[in-house]
Amino acid sequence: MTVFRNICVILVSAILVDNYVLSQFLGICPFLGVSKKTSSALGMSGAVIAVMTIAGAVTWPIHKYVLEPYDLTYLSTMAFILIIAMLVQCIEILLKRFIPALYNSLGVYLPLITTNCAVLGVTLLNVDQYGKFYEAVLNSFAAGIGFALALILFSGIREKLETCEIPKAFQGMPIALIAASITALSFAGFAGLFGI
Amino acid sequence: MKFKYVKPTLVLLIICVVISAALAATYRLTYVPPVTDPAQIVALMADDYAEVLPGSTDYVLVERTEGYEKLARGAVVERVTASNGCIVTVHSSGQYDSDPIRVLVGVGADGAVTGVKLLKISETPGMGMKTNNPRWLAQFVGGTSFSLDGRTGAGIDGVTSATKSSRAVVNAVNMAVEAAAELRKEAN
Amino acid sequence: MEKKSIWQIFRNGLIDENPTFRLLLGMCAPLAITTSASNAIGMGLATTFVLVCSNAVISALRRVIPKEVRLPAFITIIAGFVTIVSLVMQRYFASLYDSLGVFLELIVVNCIILGRAEMFASKNKVIPSLADGLGMGLGFTAALLIISTIREILGNLSWFGFSFFGDDVSGMLFFILPAGAFFVLGMLTALMNVIFAKKPAKKNDAGCAGCPGASACGGSCDRKEAEAK
Numbered sequence: 001m002t003v004f005r006n007i008c009v010i011l012v013s014a015i016l017v018d019n020y021v022l023s024q025f026l027g028i029c030p031f032l033g034v035s036k037k038t039s040s041a042l043g044m045s046g047a048v049i050a051v052m053t054i055a056g057a058v059t060w061p062i063h064k065y066v067l068e069p070y071d072l073t074y075l076s077t078m079a080f081i082l083i084i085a086m087l088v089q090c091i092e093i094l095l096k097r098f099i100p101a102l103y104n105s106l107g108v109y110l111p112l113i114t115t116n117c118a119v120l121g122v123t124l125l126n127v128d129q130y131g132k133f134y135e136a137v138l139n140s141f142a143a144g145i146g147f148a149l150a151l152i153l154f155s156g157i158r159e160k161l162e163t164c165e166i167p168k169a170f171q172g173m174p175i176a177l178i179a180a181s182i183t184a185l186s187f188a189g190f191a192g193l194f195g196i
Numbered sequence: 197m198k199f200k201y202v203k204p205t206l207v208l209l210i211i212c213v214v215i216s217a218a219l220a221a222t223y224r225l226t227y228v229p230p231v232t233d234p235a236q237i238v239a240l241m242a243d244d245y246a247e248v249l250p251g252s253t254d255y256v257l258v259e260r261t262e263g264y265e266k267l268a269r270g271a272v273v274e275r276v277t278a279s280n281g282c283i284v285t286v287h288s289s290g291q292y293d294s295d296p297i298r299v300l301v302g303v304g305a306d307g308a309v310t311g312v313k314l315l316k317i318s319e320t321p322g323m324g325m326k327t328n329n330p331r332w333l334a335q336f337v338g339g340t341s342f343s344l345d346g347r348t349g350a351g352i353d354g355v356t357s358a359t360k361s362s363r364a365v366v367n368a369v370n371m372a373v374e375a376a377a378e379l380r381k382e383a384n
Numbered sequence: 385m386e387k388k389s390i391w392q393i394f395r396n397g398l399i400d401e402n403p404t405f406r407l408l409l410g411m412c413a414p415l416a417i418t419t420s421a422s423n424a425i426g427m428g429l430a431t432t433f434v435l436v437c438s439n440a441v442i443s444a445l446r447r448v449i450p451k452e453v454r455l456p457a458f459i460t461i462i463a464g465f466v467t468i469v470s471l472v473m474q475r476y477f478a479s480l481y482d483s484l485g486v487f488l489e490l491i492v493v494n495c496i497i498l499g500r501a502e503m504f505a506s507k508n509k510v511i512p513s514l515a516d517g518l519g520m521g522l523g524f525t526a527a528l529l530i531i532s533t534i535r536e537i538l539g540n541l542s543w544f545g546f547s548f549f550g551d552d553v554s555g556m557l558f559f560i561l562p563a564g565a566f567f568v569l570g571m572l573t574a575l576m577n578v579i580f581a582k583k584p585a586k587k588n589d590a591g592c593a594g595c596p597g598a599s600a601c602g603g604s605c606d607r608k609e610a611e612a613k
Binding site for chain 2: 419420423445448449450452453456457460461463464467468471472474475476482483485486536539540542551552554555557560561
């Protein structure tokens with residue numbers, strides 16, 4: 001039963017209460033950059049969920065079974081980011097080869113994911129917080145979902161903003177940031193859910 | 197086809213090796229070996245111990261959990277007995293930041309808390325960090341069981357909008373009081 | 385490309401193309417770390433150090449690194465410097481290290497550093513790259529300082545940890561919350577738009593200089609735009 005409870009806590013925490021974008025401030029660059037259109041937001045979200053989950057699944061064992069035993073944890077930043085870069089490269093090649101349609105819609109966002117703070121952030125936080133493999137992978141997946149949720153919600157808001165009359169100084173990024181502020185406030189309302 | 201991959205891979209490999217070597221050197225230079233000798237640990241921490249358990253002497257380190265510097269959560273990590281009570285260190289769980297708060301609690305011979313000190317805390321400045329205030333921590337002195345809503349123990353005024361941090365410290369102190377009670381039973 | 389003097393390059397990074405307010409790069413840190421001015425300065429200086437060093441090294445190696453492994457090579461070099469800063473900070477500035485948490489390691493993927501490596505350091509000599517790194521880094525630090533000053537004074541009624549009215553008084557907690565971070569940044573960006581109204585930002589949300597992936601795709605959006613015209 002505690003395993004089930006664990007799973008719930010990880011899911012709720014990463015997606016709602018401590019949302020990776022709106023509460024932990026990871027992945028802000030693509031959050032602000034790719035959210036102008038919902039279609040691009042959807043594409044980016046799909047790619048991020050995939051990369052985050054795989055990256056989490058690959059980096060956690062490497063840290064636990066290679067870096068820790070040999071006292072090489074200071075190499076973890078370098079190792080993780082290189083793994084993520086290679087993963088992204090591999091996924092791009094595989095997609096291009098086997099699912100060209102998906103590659104055409106997602107392809108342009110894949111290189112962007114390498115510099116997504118959320119992906120590296122999730123892998124680094126995983127090794128600190130979770131002692132079991134399934135927890136780490138679940139957390140990575142949930143972080144991706146949380147990122148997707150925030151991104152898609154926000155892109156919907158921004159599309160609506162396009163139709164409003166906005167003062168000249170606030171056009172573009174400033175009004176988007178204010179909208180993000182209100183979105184973040186609304187997510188703060190989840191605090192205390194399930195005692196988290 | 198394969199030949200053109202040799203040079204780039206080689207260059208990348210050389211860069212990786214050079215940087216890893218530089219990092220290894222920096223790590224050696226900045227490495228501080230953890231203190232394992234109980235006498236040395238007690239000597240280093242004596243001032244903090246005296247702060248939370250005033251008037252105490254003769255510290256005896258009963259136990260320090262394996263991998264003390266690694267981040268255990270929601271657990272007692274160190275137990276020390278002294279002349280007039282015991283001192284327990286607890287790593288909190290449920291705090292806002294991913295790193296636990298290291299709570300040092302002094303418990304007198306009667307089982308009541310004599311002092312609380314936060315040795316390591318990295319909560320949000322302006323919110324969770326406000327628990328690191330001597331006046332807030334003084335609320336624990338003299339009590340044996342605490343809670344934020346006052347129902348299951350003496351009521352502690354949580355820090356506004358820092359419920360997670362406040363609750364984490366309260367739970368840690370409760371855990372410390374229980375561990376101290378066990379220590380006294382073991383001693384007798 | 386016109387030849388800029390070293391001073392112009394430095395000033396460019398500091399003001400005209402300030403990475404936070406004009407180029408809108410590297411936004412994670414300005415939002416997360418700015419609840420306390422001392423943390424902000426620490427973060428800014430750490431980022432500046434990494435930026436200057438990586439710019440210098442990448443510029444020195446620009447003819448040696450083959451095009452195919454450009455990105456992994458840059459990342460490795462930057463990660464090396466970030467780890468060095470992290471190890472040194474862990475030893476000598478332990479409380480700052482605790483406060484910065486995971487964001488210190490995340491300097492590796494700070495869009496500013498990769499972006500400048502791609503856009504400037506790999507195409508210019510070492511001294512101009514140093515100037516660019518220093519300018520951008522100090523511009524970033526200045527931006528962090530401004531944001532954190534506002535958030536700390538309004539949110540906590542203190543500055544650099546010095547409380548104006550004593551510990552017990554709270555400020556407007558909104559500014560310490562994540563929502564407040566977005567709000568302050570939004571207002572400041574609007575203010576910058578007003579101040580720089582005569583010189584519009586080099587790009588809006590589109591365009592390569594503002595895109596966090598510019599370093600990754602090598603400015604393909606700009607190229608596509610140019611081709612489309």
